[in-house]
Amino acid sequence: MAVMSDLCEAPAAAGFTRWRLVAAFRRALLIVFVFGQTLVACYYLLWVLPYHGGTWLELAILGLFAVLYAWIAVGFWVAAFGFLFRLMGGDRYSLLRRHRDRDLQSVPLARTAIVMPVYHEPVHWTFSGLKAVYRDLERSGHLEHFEFFILSDSREPDTWLAEQAAWHELVRELGAEGRLFYRRRPVNLNYKSGNVADLLRRWGRRYKYMVVLDADSLISARTLVKMVRLMELEPRVGILQTNPNIINGQSLFARLQQFANRFYSPLFATGLAAIQMGDAAFWGHNAILRVRPFMRHCGLRKLRGPGIFGGPIMSHDFVEAAYMGRAGYEVWLEPGLGESFEESPPTLSDELVRDNRWAKGNLQHLWIMLTAPGLRFAHRMAFLNGVMAYVASPLWLLFLICTTIEAARMTLAPIDYFPDGHQGLFPLWPEWRPEWALALALSTVVLLFLPKILALVDAIFHRLVKGFGGLGRLTVSVLIEIAVSVLLAPLRMLAHSRFVLAALFNVSLKWAGQNRTEETTWSEALRTQLPGMMIGIGWSAFAWSLDRLFFLWSLPVALPLVLAVPTSVLLSRVSIGRSLKARHLLVIPEEQAPLAILEDARAARAQPQPCTGLRPVDRAVLIPDLNRLHWSLARDHRKAVREDNLKAAVTRCLKSGPDTLSASELSQVLQDQSSLAELHRKAWCAPPSGYWGRRIQRLTRENDS
Template sequence: MNSSQAVLESGAVRPVRWRGRVMLRRALLTLVVIAQALVGAYYMASVLPYHGGNLLEQALIALFTVLFTWITVGFWIGLYGFWLRRLGGDPKSLLRRYPDGELANTPLSRTAVVMPIYNEPVNRTLGGLRAIYRSIERSGQLEHFDFYILSDSRDPDVWLSEQAAWQSLCDELGASGRLFYRRRTLNMNYKSGNVADFLRRWGRAYEYMIVMDADSLMGGDTLVKMVRLMQREPKVGILQSCPTIINGQSLFARVQQFANQVYGPLFSTGLAAMQLGEAAFWGHNAIIRTEPFMRHCGLPRLRGPGLFSGPISSHDFVEAAFMGRAGYEVWLEPDLGESYEESPPSLVDELTRDKRWAKGNLQHLWLMLFEPRLRMAHRMAFLNGILSYVASPLWFAFLVLTTIETTRLVLWPPNYFPEQHSPFPLWPEWHPEWAIGLASSVVFLLFFPKFLALLDVLLSGRRRSHGGFIRLLLSTLQEILVSALLAPIRMLAHTRYVLEALLNVTLRWAGQNRSDETTWTDALLNQAPGSLIAAAWSGFAWWLDPLFFFWSLPVALPLLLAAPTSVLLSKVGLGQALRRAGVLLVPEEKHGSALLEDLSGHSILPEPGTGESAVVRAVLDPVMNRVHQATARSHGGGAKHERLKQLRSRCLEQGPDSLSRAEKNLLLTDRESLAWLHAHAWRAPVDSFWGRAIDHRIRRIWPA
């Protein structure tokens, strides 16, 4: 009997009925959204000169209705989130079921904290894990947790640095036997395959698994509380926290960070209330019940055509749906504090990430339509993820059709008798005041929840955490301006990604950039096509009708300015200047955070460029050479052994740069070769590569 079953049988668990409440909430949301969408479609038809009397106008009405419905759903979820926060939270949430004192008496169970990584910045990634470790240590519950670094890194300088940092952390924290490092030699199925490999090896030793991303941070008290909630709720298979963005350095990251922390609570509270026990899993900062996850959440290979074949790229929503199908609950709990992640530092990096996500989300269409016995809520979660990217090509198509409609009306006279042999003319009607009203309603739906979020900050007494009322207002206006500039850029990029995904363009899996600024070259290469399209569109609009040109500016102007916008937003200096001015401030910057202090306290390894490479260190440093030997394997005899002998001889004579990445990976994962290189490099001539490397090492360690 596991510990959560023991809690259940002790009678401490109080079953809570939530399905009736959530069905009522969803029914009301559906009713108001459909009613509002129908009203919007009616006014859109009224605005058009022929009121949907031809195929072009019917397509415009259809596209507008879909997009209007999409923003209407977000509006009502934000509004409902504001209402619940004013009431003190959702009475049906997990946290509201148990007082803190009752949770504190709940026994813990063995839990693995796993962090899958792939060619990530080593100091930031393992520094974050160190901060999490220390936070759990401060909670007094460290004995219940083990930690696993699950590496898929392929660059030898990266994975050798990971192993060195792991050894350093074990020494610093006294974590030997509690902090483990495992690197896969075969990358199958991306992150989900990495986690699945861990579960096959060690999953049965743990009742729970907490999954972190490379940029995740979570407080020890929060992690302990999540384990205790799982102990109290044996039917919960996944408990997802709601991570907030912190540690933003560039202007782009700080804008995303501010928006997430100010607007996020409203939308996450409303979303959680509409999902309750049928929430989505976001892939990180969540706790998972390992036994049902292993039994029910294995990912199938898709068997459809093109895009819908092969491994599933985006795994998290699928795993939540499979957990729900197995009869377990999946909860999103927004009020779990100290759950953090980081934003990409620039627009280029965000769009690079979105390219992977777009393909993964579109694959969910196959599962949404054809996977049996999934809960309707999880099918709707698939649809929501799909629309988050498909909305962009729909918007783009709406702009194209609007341009065609305007061109037709300007260049060709109206056809008063579109139906042959009809004695009754069809008179075009114009209602500019309705068009203004419709546009105003769209703006209202988009921006009113943001001002509700601002009001929520004021009513909850958080304004000082954001720099006071004036700075909070300035920050909100700046965020709105940046969002307006970025929306058309994202629209065009997401349109391209959706088309590439539908054409099944192969994607390259790569680690994320988490610190570099965008160069002008990168910005121009990424944004020039969109800027050229916008320039051509604006020029045509001006030639066609100056009024249409001014109508196009809110979309065209951000695209024309996309390259300088991208460069400007990536600047760390500008972001830090605004932080010093108290603009775009978040509570962790105002009041401090033990997690951030641990993260930024000191580096685990020397920063790149300050010393020898990880490969050279692995060969020359006697301690690290033994560490790497301990994690390496013996490849035995045969052709591979002969190949290794050739590689290590070349490495000794010409240095590691004479080897390809694949050759280094093969050589440095061989125990015998590591020992041989260490012994022979230290006896190399002083004018050889290794002789100079030894001289540099001695001068660095013992400077004159």
């Protein structure tokens, strides 16, 4: 099959494609289901409320309920759509279903850059993953079409020196000269998106496609090759997004996230892809982008709004997808592209640290959604969906506060027959309909938990249960996941509410690398979860004094808050996660039959690292080969930085060691060729009793052993 060249590529705006009509019908159907169901639920609530919406407080409860109910209804119907499409064998309009395997295999590959931005990540662990991707492409016989870039924004000298040394060793081990590159930006501007943009400005025209990875990403060669060939066959597609599965979970928390992602995501991803079709979102990693239109149309200018809505865009991915769609190109999520992986934070605390960053970035999207011209409606709704992922928490908290006030008013205050300005000769009699309240509660439970049952049915129908440990263990795993998700929901609600408030007040954030190994200590859990714990105890005590029935109603929210500290600690325990894995609970198919790329990554990461008492800074100064490496990557900064300042910093470093310099001073010294050379030459002449003399003695002992 002939492949269209760049000159023949035309954006999707050139003509109305059939999928847009299908997408419009599916989205209309979703809207009817969601709003129809929400209207019915609101009608029930209106008659459950004592004054049937006759007070301002009840109207507030009704409005909050409508938003929250519609929010969870969207998730339910997306999963239901996914279940139906999987029963039918998949969506016939998806990119993979358009082309036969033999046609795909005949398509020649194009030059593709594989890009991994890093920022203070564990060096050996991260580079081992990239090594596994490289090896898999090498085995496939398609390595010649791909080049790799490690783009560092690390600021700590010990970290970026270790990165440079690890890159050099990796190039040597793989024989990847001229194919695996490392670059660290001198100025950390605009986060990850700025790092990628910097690469494209310099070398983007060398490549037709770019695959973006996170530091925890793994993609098999089979998937990478298939993605490039699909892009060659579909010139209207600007971004093709895979659905990454979570792997390598060790702690109980990570294993729960891994199981939930792997087991439930086929339904949600299939449903989401079927509704979004060519107006899908980009998740920032594990995706392939068409470089030329991405460079031309997806540049991110600073926002010009007030407070949080000004400055650089923190969450770039959804915005880039929207800009690609505005330019007339299609953006597709393809759930059928398997063998795409990422990892989750190991503890609840680490997940919430990540969510704190994402909350601010997602809230910025509200400004773009409302002000950016020319965006497609589906992408504006994607922005709204991302905003609601965090705004739903303070809305839920406000709903609980309003219902608590209503319960207190009905219990402590006399009945008001003429509430909130109600006038007339006839009083407004309060009414209670417990059977309607029960039906409404059950419908909400169905919306929340029926998708999990549908996932179980889907696994049985497609004969996937063996990969999850068998039907019995799979059912137990689902029950464990449901129980823990119920425990975590109130904790996330309070945390996300705090993040949203902090974002709206434009509290500055520190962007840091992700913890991937450490467990949560009792003191850390007490420090972070104590406020929520006190709220849960206080609310339960108030509910008990108010009304026994209201106390029981409050328990699903209050009890998890009371248990927040032990929950946070126990979920972080690796020993519990391993114990469940040994019993074949919370397992996933990739653990039962590992892929070659996963085995390669696991083996590389398990290799013991040399035990050394020398910091990367010490090794960069003393070891001749490493000093020459870092010197070759440094520049002459004597003109950019005052020469006397550099000389003074070098003198202090030689006299008392690198700890006498600030991180900024040390970075300036280690990025200057003359300073590096002088440090190496004079450190070896240092007296034995000094800092560098002691380091030389330790280095000698290491070499002797």
